[in-house]
Amino acid sequence: MDKIHSLTGMLDLYEDGDSSDLSKNIFETEKRIKKIFSNYYLKEIRTPALEDTDLFKRSAGDVSDIVNKEIYSFQDRNNKSIALRPEGTASVIRSVIEKKLDQSAHKLWYMGPMWRYERPQKGRYRQFYQAGVEILGYPEGSPEFEMISLVCTIVEEFNIEDCTIKINHLGSQENKKAYCDALIKFLEPLKKNLDEKDLERLSRNPLRVLDSKNEGTQLILKDAPSLKEFLEPKSIELLEAIKGEFSDVCNIEIDYTLVRGLDYYSGFVFEALSSNLGAQDSFLGGGRYDDLCSKLGGKDLPSIGMAIGIERFASLISEITPSDKIVSFITLGSTLEPKTYKIAHRLRSLNKNIILDTQLSDSSLKAKLRRANKNNSEYAVIVGEEEFNNGTVIIKPLKDELKEQQTVSIDELFEFYKAL
Ligand code: HAM
Numbered sequence: 001m002d003k004i005h006s007l008t009g010m011l012d013l014y015e016d017g018d019s020s021d022l023s024k025n026i027f028e029t030e031k032r033i034k035k036i037f038s039n040y041y042l043k044e045i046r047t048p049a050l051e052d053t054d055l056f057k058r059s060a061g062d063v064s065d066i067v068n069k070e071i072y073s074f075q076d077r078n079n080k081s082i083a084l085r086p087e088g089t090a091s092v093i094r095s096v097i098e099k100k101l102d103q104s105a106h107k108l109w110y111m112g113p114m115w116r117y118e119r120p121q122k123g124r125y126r127q128f129y130q131a132g133v134e135i136l137g138y139p140e141g142s143p144e145f146e147m148i149s150l151v152c153t154i155v156e157e158f159n160i161e162d163c164t165i166k167i168n169h170l171g172s173q174e175n176k177k178a179y180c181d182a183l184i185k186f187l188e189p190l191k192k193n194l195d196e197k198d199l200e201r202l203s204r205n206p207l208r209v210l211d212s213k214n215e216g217t218q219l220i221l222k223d224a225p226s227l228k229e230f231l232e233p234k235s236i237e238l239l240e241a242i243k244g245e246f247s248d249v250c251n252i253e254i255d256y257t258l259v260r261g262l263d264y265y266s267g268f269v270f271e272a273l274s275s276n277l278g279a280q281d282s283f284l285g286g287g288r289y290d291d292l293c294s295k296l297g298g299k300d301l302p303s304i305g306m307a308i309g310i311e312r313f314a315s316l317i318s319e320i321t322p323s324d325k326i327v328s329f330i331t332l333g334s335t336l337e338p339k340t341y342k343i344a345h346r347l348r349s350l351n352k353n354i355i356l357d358t359q360l361s362d363s364s365l366k367a368k369l370r371r372a373n374k375n376n377s378e379y380a381v382i383v384g385e386e387e388f389n390n391g392t393v394i395i396k397p398l399k400d401e402l403k404e405q406q407t408v409s410i411d412e413l414f415e416f417y418k419a420l
Helices: 022-039 053-060 089-098 142-157 173-193 196-204 206-211 215-221 233-246 310-315 337-350 365-374 385-389 410-418
Strands: 050-052 072-075 081-084 106-115 127-136 163-169 252-254 268-274 282-288 303-309 325-331 354-358 379-383 392-397 406-409
Touching (some): 022 106, 022 127, 022 142, 022 310, 050 089, 053 081, 053 089, 089 106, 127 142, 127 310, 142 163, 142 233, 142 268, 142 282, 173 206, 196 206, 282 310, 325 365, 337 354, 337 379, 379 385, 385 392
Parallel strands (some): 325 354, 325 379
Antiparallel strands (some): 050 081, 072 081, 106 127, 163 268, 282 303, 379 392
């Protein structure tokens, strides 16, 4: 019978048994990022994977690549056009409007799969995971600093090397419009030198031409008007203040050509990139989107947010040592197992910060110790027939070669474990 394969650009992830480090890094990244989010007093929001297609047309802009070419949308059994979410921001705003939460401020996070029908390549998938943050109800100012502080914390926590955080300000909708007009005026006479993709961008969303990968276009753009000339002084001051405050923690660069692929942004925008990622070099992006809520039928809700691409981010982590302490519980002899299992049960209740791996197979001590080393256990608790009959167990340190193994009573084991 023919085998059934996974769909193009969609990964299976295994915490255990995958030869690559990517899956392992993804799971560990998610765990640690959630911890950081909770340190910033962000609260979780979970929205459905499927939404009305119009939500994304009206939010991302139906001229954006994401909606125009990449959306997974189809008719359901009732002939309604629905879409797998390509990003999380629109769903969050749809949800707060629906729950009438758009009248107050919220600091939210989410994590989950997103779908974009892109041509798969390294770091670009059709199903990928995002960890996102949306800070709703606060006008420009402190939230921008909070956002960059959060990005720096994440970059530092994972020791991401060769990382640059690019920041820019798109100005108000009026500034943005004036700049777009100037850009069109500049590019119009040079149209014959632009490729098809850039011509399309010019007619649909001129700012996106700045993001062109075409070297010829980039050469032309060297003489283009700069966005900086269209910004108000307070916008430039904000960029300089953020760079000034955080440059000792992260590599921050003001880049007046930075634009984002979604139409809802105005004001402060940013991206984090690493030269180690290749062509898809941005592992995180975000910005302010003050008009989205009212555009979707809600109140005026000044907002800012960002999302991390988990796969890209996890691929940057060279070596990740699990943050949890692990102890392996090894019983020798299958007849002993039922009697000793209660010890493992008690250990787990005594110290909830430790992960206890009870080895369930009937293999040799050597094989069990191999597994304990592989799963990064700090100690092995070994219960052999003879020791158990004498009311003792062995505690074997696995990481510190200078420490000797010791035979202790069950009560001593409990005290030891509690103090770990
Ligand atoms: P975005 O820049 O479209 O922004 O996506 C954020 C991140 O998702 C990217 O930096 C990238 O790491 C990852 N990503 C995007 N597409 C793919 C793909 N096909 N494969 C793998 N990773 C991918 C947003 O989605 C906005 N909603 C962010 C935001 C939140 N802005 C305000 N609030």
